[in-house]
Amino acid sequence: MRAAMAVGIAKGINTVANRGKDPASMTPAERAQAKKTQKNSRDMVKRARQAARITRRIR
Numbered sequence: 778m779r780a781a782m783a784v785g786i787a788k789g790i791n792t793v794a795n796r797g798k799d800p801a802s803m804t805p806a807e808r809a810q811a812k813k814t815q816k817n818s819r820d821m822v823k824r825a826r827q828a829a830r831i832t833r834r835i836r
Contacts, residue, residue: 790818 794814795803803811 790815
């Protein structure tokens with residue numbers, strides 16, 4: 778179940794970052810922006826997981 782969730786989250790982040798476009802049809806500037814958005818989104822997911830882990834320990 779976790780593996781399926783991880784794949785779904787990764788696909789969702791990529792789709793949102795690329796705005797539904799194929800990377801081959803993007804300009805270099807759009808590709809760079811999409812890559813930056815993907816990294817920021819993955820960092821946010823990482824922080825959310827860390828926060829959830831910490832709150833489980835506290836309870």
